[in-house]
Amino acid sequence: MYIRKMFCISPQPTYGNELFEQGAEEHTESQFWAKEPKYKSMVPLNLLRRMSKSVRMGVGTGLPLINEFEDIEGIIIGSANGSIKKSIRFLNQIVEYNEGTLTPTDFVQSTSNSIAGTLALMGKITGYNNTHVNNGIAFEAALLDAILLFEAGKAKRLLIGGVEEISQANYNIDKLRGMFKEEAVRSTELLASKTKGTVSGEGAALFVVDAQVSSSSIAEIIDVDQICYPTKEEIVEKIHHFLEKNQLEASAIDSLFLGYNGDIRTDFYYNWVSEKLFGKEVSIYAYKNLVGDYYTVSSFAMWMAAHLIDGQTLPKETIVRQGQRPVKNVLIYNHYEGTQHGLILLRSC
Amino acid sequence: MNRVFVTGMGVISSIGSNVEENRTSLLSAKTGIGKASFMQSRYVEQFPFGEVPYSSEHLLNSGGMKLEKGMTRTDILATLAFQEACTDASLTTAQIAAYDTAFMSASTVGGMSMTDELYKDGNHLGPPSEYLSSYICGAHTLKLVKRYGMKGLSSTINTACSSSANAIMMGSKLIQSGRAKRAIVGGAEGLAKFTVNGFNALRILSANPCTPFDENRTGLTLGEGAAYLVLEDETSVGDKTVYGEISGYGNSNDAFHPSSISDEAIGIIASIKEAIRTAGLSPTQIDYINAHGTGTVNNDYSELYGISQIFDTIPAYQSTKSYTGHTLAAAGVIEAIFSLLSIQYGELYQSLNCPNPIEKFDAAPILSYRNQLNIQHVLSNSFGFGGNCSSLVLSKV
Numbered sequence: 091m092y093i094r095k096m097f098c099i100s101p102q103p104t105y106g107n108e109l110f111e112q113g114a115e116e117h118t119e120s121q122f123w124a125k126e127p128k129y130k131s132m133v134p135l136n137l138l139r140r141m142s143k144s145v146r147m148g149v150g151t152g153l154p155l156i157n158e159f160e161d162i163e164g165i166i167i168g169s170a171n172g173s174i175k176k177s178i179r180f181l182n183q184i185v186e187y188n189e190g191t192l193t194p195t196d197f198v199q200s201t202s203n204s205i206a207g208t209l210a211l212m213g214k215i216t217g218y219n220n221t222h223v224n225n226g227i228a229f230e231a232a233l234l235d236a237i238l239l240f241e242a243g244k245a246k247r248l249l250i251g252g253v254e255e256i257s258q259a260n261y262n263i264d265k266l267r268g269m270f271k272e273e274a275v276r277s278t279e280l281l282a283s284k285t286k287g288t289v290s291g292e293g294a295a296l297f298v299v300d301a302q303v304s305s306s307s308i309a310e311i312i313d314v315d316q317i318c319y320p321t322k323e324e325i326v327e328k329i330h331h332f333l334e335k336n337q338l339e340a341s342a343i344d345s346l347f348l349g350y351n352g353d354i355r356t357d358f359y360y361n362w363v364s365e366k367l368f369g370k371e372v373s374i375y376a377y378k379n380l381v382g383d384y385y386t387v388s389s390f391a392m393w394m395a396a397h398l399i400d401g402q403t404l405p406k407e408t409i410v411r412q413g414q415r416p417v418k419n420v421l422i423y424n425h426y427e428g429t430q431h432g433l434i435l436l437r438s439c
Numbered sequence: 440m441n442r443v444f445v446t447g448m449g450v451i452s453s454i455g456s457n458v459e460e461n462r463t464s465l466l467s468a469k470t471g472i473g474k475a476s477f478m479q480s481r482y483v484e485q486f487p488f489g490e491v492p493y494s495s496e497h498l499l500n501s502g503g504m505k506l507e508k509g510m511t512r513t514d515i516l517a518t519l520a521f522q523e524a525c526t527d528a529s530l531t532t533a534q535i536a537a538y539d540t541a542f543m544s545a546s547t548v549g550g551m552s553m554t555d556e557l558y559k560d561g562n563h564l565g566p567p568s569e570y571l572s573s574y575i576c577g578a579h580t581l582k583l584v585k586r587y588g589m590k591g592l593s594s595t596i597n598t599a600c601s602s603s604a605n606a607i608m609m610g611s612k613l614i615q616s617g618r619a620k621r622a623i624v625g626g627a628e629g630l631a632k633f634t635v636n637g638f639n640a641l642r643i644l645s646a647n648p649c650t651p652f653d654e655n656r657t658g659l660t661l662g663e664g665a666a667y668l669v670l671e672d673e674t675s676v677g678d679k680t681v682y683g684e685i686s687g688y689g690n691s692n693d694a695f696h697p698s699s700i701s702d703e704a705i706g707i708i709a710s711i712k713e714a715i716r717t718a719g720l721s722p723t724q725i726d727y728i729n730a731h732g733t734g735t736v737n738n739d740y741s742e743l744y745g746i747s748q749i750f751d752t753i754p755a756y757q758s759t760k761s762y763t764g765h766t767l768a769a770a771g772v773i774e775a776i777f778s779l780l781s782i783q784y785g786e787l788y789q790s791l792n793c794p795n796p797i798e799k800f801d802a803a804p805i806l807s808y809r810n811q812l813n814i815q816h817v818l819s820n821s822f823g824f825g826g827n828c829s830s831l832v833l834s835k836v
Contacts, residue, residue, distance in 0.1 A: 165692070170575060170576070170577060171575065171576075172576075172597070177551065177633075178557075178561055180633070180636070180637065181551065181554060181557060181558060181561075181633055182558060182561075182562070184554060184558075184632055184633065184636045185554070185555060185558040188481070189480060189481045189482065189632065189636055191640075192636060192639075192640040193640060194637065194640035194641040194698070197636070197637035197638075197640055197641070198637075198641070198697050198698045198824060199697070200637070201547055201597055201599045201823075201824060201825065202576065202597040203597055203598045203599055203823070203824070203825040203827055204697065204824075204825055206598075206692075206825065207692070207697060207824070207825025207826050207827065208697070208825075210692040210694045210825075210826055211692075211694050211695070211696070211697070211826060213694075214694050215692060215694060216691055216692050216693070216694050216705055216706060216709055217691065217692070218690050218691070218692075219598070219690065219691070219692035219825075219826070219827055220596065220598060220605055220609075220690065220827075221596065221597050221598050221825075222594050222595065222596060222597075223575075223576045223577050223595050223596065223597040224577040224580060224581075224593060224594045224595040225575060225577045225578075225581060225595075227593070227594070228577070228594075228595075231592075231593075231594035234592065234594075235609065238609075238612045238613070238616055238618075241616055242440075242612065242615070242616070258561075259557075259560075259561030259562065260561070262560065262561055262562070262563050263557075263560050263561055263571055263574065264571075266560065266563075266567045266571055267567075267571040267572060315592075316592060316593070317590055318581065318584045318585070318589065318590070318593060319584070319585055319588070320590070324590070429581065429585075430581070
């Protein structure tokens with residue numbers, strides 16, 4: 091399938107692609123908050139006020155695409171936590187008011203499918219609609235879902251994406267289990283920190299994808315795959331099979347997007363894979379030092395990779411190693427906590 | 440395109456801890472709805488529930504999970520149903536773990552079923568609980584993936600009350616496309632203070648056991664449970680018992696309102712039509728409809744209206760939620776299993792709690808038990824918040 095157009099909200103100035111002119115902004119907070127656009131021109135204020143941040147970001151990135159492409163037939167979103175802040179607020183009220191009378195708004199928005207549901211409602215898109223919530227490979231599953239629809243000839247154009255928001259409660263819980271760094275760290279030094287944990291991020295990246303290539307296609311999404319709890323050998327074998335299935339040698343990959351997040355416990359996978367499978371000439375890009383780590387961050391990586399394929403020069407902060415080969419075949423390899431590993435294969439078209 | 444056969448079923452609900460017990464309850468018209476004994480909520484006094492009638496501790500022990508930490512009720516129910524389905528299909532541990540076995544699960548509440556523990560951990564009150572990695576919706580899936588060392592494609596779907604119907608659909612597509620030879624598909628939902636308060640805030644919980652498709656229905660009854668199907672392609676089936684085939688599916692969005700369905704049943708009509716069309720059937724070939732039938736004023740009217748627009752004569756239909764309560768993300772797969780039982784045994788079960796069928800449509804749900812029927816094709820509906828509508832067609836092989 092082919093990326094036709096995309097929008098991204100993230101902790102970087104990505105909404106108007108300013109990132110590529112201005113370079114990456116440094117973050118020093120323990121949570122990298124998304125820089126949101128002015129939604130007022132898109133959504134009536136009373137509606138906007140009721141929206142959760144993830145619905146807002148989904149609408150901010152998705153609605154302009156829906157408005158431009160009237161023939162979008164379905165919507166598939168990956169979002170592990172959905173409107174988690176609304177869920178937690180509702181949950182807090184249950185406990186604090188001892189199950190008193192509550193308003194249902196937060197509850198209705200609490201399910202992850204409220205992003206795809208709201209977009210369907212606003213765009214009157216009555217076709218296929220699905221939401222994958224499988225933690226660190228939720229976006230990969232959304233891609234797979236779209237590929238299956240296109241392969242079966244069930245759609246020609248879809249809206250897909252990944253959305254995640256930070257909530258304080260989830261930040262607290264994930265911090266308790268050691269997900270985040272104890273010490274303060276600047277985003278520019280995250281990847282070299284050599285300590286346990288990472289930083290928390292959030293964002294939304296939505297894409298219009300077509301079954302057929304056109305002169306306006308930005309990049310081809312060739313295939314997607316995933317594996318959970320692999321050994322070092324199994325992940326190499328998996329990537330090897332994945333490329334082979336798509337008639338590619340590892341040497342055909344010129345650019346790698348690797349999910350380095352500065353966590354000394356799990357970053358070794360990326361070094362291992364790039365050393366074991368790919369030569370010294372391959373370009374390597376990082377992205378979590380720009381936006382932090384979140385369950386559907388591979389949607390941000392795909393947004394970056396598509397820009398690279400489209401001829402953009404990526405900010406210097408993303409470059410781990412600059413190869414000299416022209417951009418043709420790009421592999422995104424991202425894992426969450428070392429448990430769920432996702433692979434997305436793109437190429438120029 | 441590969442065909443998709445059902446070779447294994449596992450279910451735990453308020454009417455039984457396995458497939459056989461569930462069928463026994465259906466045969467004897469015995470509901471699982473009543474006063475909840477294990478869920479901690481003040482609404483236990485006010486509303487009936489379809490609770491699985493065992494403590495979480497008892498269920499942990501029965502499933503050989505006694506010493507495991509951090510198991511939420513959703514996790515426990517999921518594991519029990521998963522075990523039964525895999526055993527029923529005679530899957531070896533190597534087959535469960537294989538690269539070409541997919542696992543598609545579903546939940547809406549996930550580990551938020553531990554409402555009070557989440558409150559404490561989320562607000563940093565007291566020492567951390569054992570559930571830190573258990574709250575997220577996909578936690579039960581990841582735990583099963585780890586337990587069985589599954590290397591194949593996995594996902595968790597949350598489209599509210601249609602979640603597990605979509606998990607079945609996704610698994611079927613993976614087999615049809617050749618990306619998997621097998622798929623274990625279904626969903627799990629533990630009863631939770633979180634959900635009870637949510638539906639109460641919406642004012643759609645019924646003070647009495649739900650009465651689907653009755654003129655005087657007053658709302659839904661929440662239930663809990665989990666169920667999984669083992670789906671296999673033709674080359675993997677061998678001489679196993681085949682309970683049926685996933686022959687069609689449809690998915691659509693009503694695009695009308697965040698928490699209710701349009702009177703014109705736009706999404707419902709679209710998903711049913713698509714399911715029947717992909718099965719290569721005409722509506723007259725559907726022998727039985729296992730309806731979504733929640734018992735709310737809105738759902739049952741819209742669903743019956745939608746059905747009446749597609750079927751010149753409405754086939755035998757009912758909602759089995761008067762037995763199990765509405766098990767949310769698990770409803771689609773539990774009802775798929777009930778549909779497969781009807782196909783396998785050629786029987787239709789008595790509908791409960793529908794003394795005065797909705798007047799506007801000249802069609803009462805199945806009123807009494809019937810058997811020695813040849814049920815070839817069943818339509819099963821699941822609709823959810825966010826406008827998500829899904830329908831499946833299950834067929835005799």
